[in-house]
Amino acid sequence: MGKAKAGHVGEPKAAKAADTVGAGVTESSATAATKKRRRRKQRNGKAAADTDAQRSSSGGGGEAPPAALAKYTRGTPLSKLDLLEDRKLRATLQRTEKTSREAQTRAARAEVLLPSAAGFLEADEGTTERTYHFSQTDIGREVDRSTAAKQFSLDLPQFGPYALAYTRNGRHLLLGGARGHVAAFDWQAPRNARPPTELHVRESVRDVTWLHNDQMFAVAQRKYAYIYDATGAELHCLRSHVEPNRLAFLPYHFLLVSAGAAGWLKYQDTSTGQLVAELRTRLGPCDALAHNPRNAIVHAGHANGTVTLWSPNLSTPLVKLLAHRAPVRALAVDAEGRYMVTAGADAQVRVWDVRTYRELHAYRTAAPVVDVALSQRGALALAHGAHVQVWADALRTKAAAPHLNHLVAGGGAGARVHRLAFCPFEDFLGVGHAGGVESLVVPGAGEANFDALEANPFETKKQRQEHEVKMLLEKVQPHLISLDPDAVGRVDRAPQETIAAERKLAWEANQGEAAGQEFQPKYKMRGKSSSMRRFLRKEANIVDGNRIKLREKLEKAKMERAVAAGHIKEEKKVKTALDRFKRV
Numbered sequence: 001m002g003k004a005k006a007g008h009v010g011e012p013k014a015a016k017a018a019d020t021v022g023a024g025v026t027e028s029s030a031t032a033a034t035k036k037r038r039r040r041k042q043r044n045g046k047a048a049a050d051t052d053a054q055r056s057s058s059g060g061g062g063e064a065p066p067a068a069l070a071k072y073t074r075g076t077p078l079s080k081l082d083l084l085e086d087r088k089l090r091a092t093l094q095r096t097e098k099t100s101r102e103a104q105t106r107a108a109r110a111e112v113l114l115p116s117a118a119g120f121l122e123a124d125e126g127t128t129e130r131t132y133h134f135s136q137t138d139i140g141r142e143v144d145r146s147t148a149a150k151q152f153s154l155d156l157p158q159f160g161p162y163a164l165a166y167t168r169n170g171r172h173l174l175l176g177g178a179r180g181h182v183a184a185f186d187w188q189a190p191r192n193a194r195p196p197t198e199l200h201v202r203e204s205v206r207d208v209t210w211l212h213n214d215q216m217f218a219v220a221q222r223k224y225a226y227i228y229d230a231t232g233a234e235l236h237c238l239r240s241h242v243e244p245n246r247l248a249f250l251p252y253h254f255l256l257v258s259a260g261a262a263g264w265l266k267y268q269d270t271s272t273g274q275l276v277a278e279l280r281t282r283l284g285p286c287d288a289l290a291h292n293p294r295n296a297i298v299h300a301g302h303a304n305g306t307v308t309l310w311s312p313n314l315s316t317p318l319v320k321l322l323a324h325r326a327p328v329r330a331l332a333v334d335a336e337g338r339y340m341v342t343a344g345a346d347a348q349v350r351v352w353d354v355r356t357y358r359e360l361h362a363y364r365t366a367a368p369v370v371d372v373a374l375s376q377r378g379a380l381a382l383a384h385g386a387h388v389q390v391w392a393d394a395l396r397t398k399a400a401a402p403h404l405n406h407l408v409a410g411g412g413a414g415a416r417v418h419r420l421a422f423c424p425f426e427d428f429l430g431v432g433h434a435g436g437v438e439s440l441v442v443p444g445a446g447e448a449n450f451d452a453l454e455a456n457p458f459e460t461k462k463q464r465q466e467h468e469v470k471m472l473l474e475k476v477q478p479h480l481i482s483l484d485p486d487a488v489g490r491v492d493r494a495p496q497e498t499i500a501a502e503r504k505l506a507w508e509a510n511q512g513e514a515a516g517q518e519f520q521p522k523y524k525m526r527g528k529s530s531s532m533r534r535f536l537r538k539e540a541n542i543v544d545g546n547r548i549k550l551r552e553k554l555e556k557a558k559m560e561r562a563v564a565a566g567h568i569k570e571e572k573k574v575k576t577a578l579d580r581f582k583r584v
Contacts, residue, residue: 068108074100118377119427119443121403132405139441147441150188150428153409154436156181161418162432165217167210168251169455170424170446174217175437176208178418182219184230187439188426188457199232209247211256211270212471213464218256220244225258227270240275241266246289250296252476255312257298259286265300267312267478276478277312288328292354294337295485296476301328307342312478319483321357324348330371334378339395341380343369349382351395361398363391373420373429375445379403381429383417386410388431390442406440408433425450425457 078097084090121139123129140148156162159177166173173187180203185196207220215230225241228234244258244266254271263284267276281300288301297318298310305324308317323331324344331342333354340352349363349372367384374380380391392403408415408431419432426446431438450457459467480488492499504519562568 064105064108068111069104072104072107074104077101114449118448119445121443130401132402134404136406136440139443143441143443147427150426151439151441152187153438156436157434160432160434160436161416162437163205163207163419164421164430164432164437165209166421166423166430167214168424169450169457169459170426171457172210172214173423173430174208174210175432176205176219178204178206180205182208182228182232184214184217184232186214197228197230197232199228201226206245207247209249209256211249212251212254213468215464216270218247218249220247220258225256227256236273238266238268240278241268245285245287248289248291248298250291251471252474253296253478253481254472254475255296255478257289257291259289259300261285265298265310269478271472271475279310279312279315281308281310281317283308288331288342290331290333290340292333292337293335295483296481297483299331299333299340301331301342303327305344307331307340309483311481311483313481319357321352323350323352326368329369332372332374334374334395335376339374341372341374341395343372343382360395363394363398365389370417371420373422375422375429375442376424376447377445379422379442379445381420381422381442383420383431386415386417386433388417388420388429388440390429390445392444404440404442406431408435408438410435422446424455 077100078093081090081093081097084093121131121134123131123133136151140151154175156177159179159181161178163176163178164174171186171188173185175181175183180201181198182201182205183196183198201219201221203222205219205221208217210217211227216235217228219226219228220241221244223243225238225244225247226234227236227238238256238258241258241260242264243261245261246259248257249255249270250257254269255276256268256270258266258268260266263281263286265277265279265281265286267278268274269276281302283302283304283306286300286302290299291297292299300308300310301323302308305322305326305328307321307323307328309319309321310317323342324346326345329343329345331340333340338354339360340354341349342352343349345368347365347368349365349369351360351362352358353360363382365382365384366387369382369384371383372381374395378393378395380394382389382391386408388406388408389402390404390406391399393399408417415433415435417431417433421430421432422428422442422445423430424446425448427441427443429440429442429445431440452459456463456467482488494502500521503521507519559568
């Protein structure tokens with residue numbers, strides 16, 4: 001059989017007739033090629049089946065759990081697509097549905113890559129025990145050894161009260177004492193693994209913040225804002241940031257924002273050193289400052305109870321919101337950019353929906369809150385006096401009671417809380433008070449899984465350097481900051497009449513009817529302001545020797561054509577004595 005397949009079946013080998021040999025070669029070649037393709041398909045199908053079996057056994061394939069599929073659903077699937085008469089539209093919608101189902105299945109299967117689960121704190125059922133009765137000592141006895149080792153308390157009464165800040169990956173901690181003490185260190189490393197950066201600036205410190213990584217940080221001092229490196233050496237003195245009270249850093253734009261005692265907001269580009277914007281709030285000193293991680297809009301709280309939203313592209317606030325009937329002491333925005341929490345001197349803590357600018361609910365405290373903080377998973381921390389309260393799931397719904405309570409050791413004026421900060425990707429809350437700094441365990445506060453391409457707590461030196469270069473290459477320009485970050489690149493598909501009406505409303509809102517002017521729509525003419533037109537207009541003003549010679553030659557040829565046509569009479573030249581030497 002093997003030989004028969006190798007040769008020409010049914011034909012004599014010695015035949016020399018062209019028609020007989022040609023027919024046998026054609027028929028046998030087609031049969032052999034068909035069988036060869038069939039064997040290749042069988043081998044490929046078997047290899048694909050083995051690969052699918054390996055994926056299913058390793059958790060990367062097979063049927064996804066129904067609960068996971070429901071979590072990643074993308075809306076109700078389209079039905080009755082077979083009834084569509086347009087075949088092209090029907091095929092497009094079918095492909096879209098197939099892609100959506102595949103994405104949903106892949107996302108559900110990828111849960112195997114998220115092995116860590118968020119922490120939690122629960123009281124025994126059927127008892128009167130509540131979670132806010134648990135002390136940090138009780139929690140420390142129940143958690144694992146590595147978590148308990150991260151609980152600490154620094155006794156620094158001679159330099160307090162302290163402001164503090166964590167890096168984006170939660171690895172390093174920055175402290176700033178009001179009496180000039182500044183320290184930065186890897187707070188998760190073993191003791192004495194790396195000596196901390198420590199310096200004394202010899203003047204008061206109002207706020208501190210990290211820049212794009214743990215190699216640079218900014219300090220708001222009494223007169224100016226300063227930037228230091230990881231060794232404590234002074235890199236820059238930002239003299240345009242006069243008497244700053246609060247600092248904020250926009251990591252995707254490399255912008256350092258400061259709010260001063262004179263009521264100015266300053267935007268400084270830390271990658272180029274350029275002062276991007278100076279905005280006058282006209283509302284006095286600003287002691288509360290935060291930024292929205294979703295759209296990079298800066299939220300500022302003022303003494304008249306208002307909260308203003310700012311962009312470096314406008315000299316006036318984008319939104320002006322009356323949040324309290326007393327000065328705004330502190331404010332914070334959640335990690336998703338949907339909720340804002342404000343605290344006023346009227347002992348009220350209010351939760352706002354940033355999308356609609358409406359108040360959702362409010363909490364009342366025993367004393368005015370001095371600072372608020374929000375964790376990655378929505379835990380709300382409040383501080384008043386020497387007391388710290390943590391409320392779980394307090395944004396979407398109103399919580400009935402706090403999740404945790406903590407009283408700073410001493411409980412007197414020497415333990416008055418100054419600043420709060422949640423550590424990213426960790427269940428810890430940093431508390432800066434007049435007597436030093438404490439690290440409190442808050443189970444379930446931090447995100448359990450991290451994206452190593454966004455913020456990696458375990459990054460090496462090489463990874464940090466590569467990530468810094470990538471951030472600079474992907475830097476977002478300041479002029480793209482707006483309330484709606486999805487508006488960039490979106491095409492306005494509204495009719496021309498609707499667009500004209502919107503422009504008229506915007507013009508009337510900005511100009512007003514007091515000017516006595518009427519709105520005149522401007523219609524753009526195609527080609528008038530194109531790049532080639534602008535280039536040609538610039539080129540027309542350039543004086544070039546070749547261009548002058550060419551222009552003179554054209555003028556001479558034009559004159560000769562006019563004389564030859566009789567439009568212009570040729571002027572007779574008066575002969576001189578030198579004409580005798582002219583060659584003919």
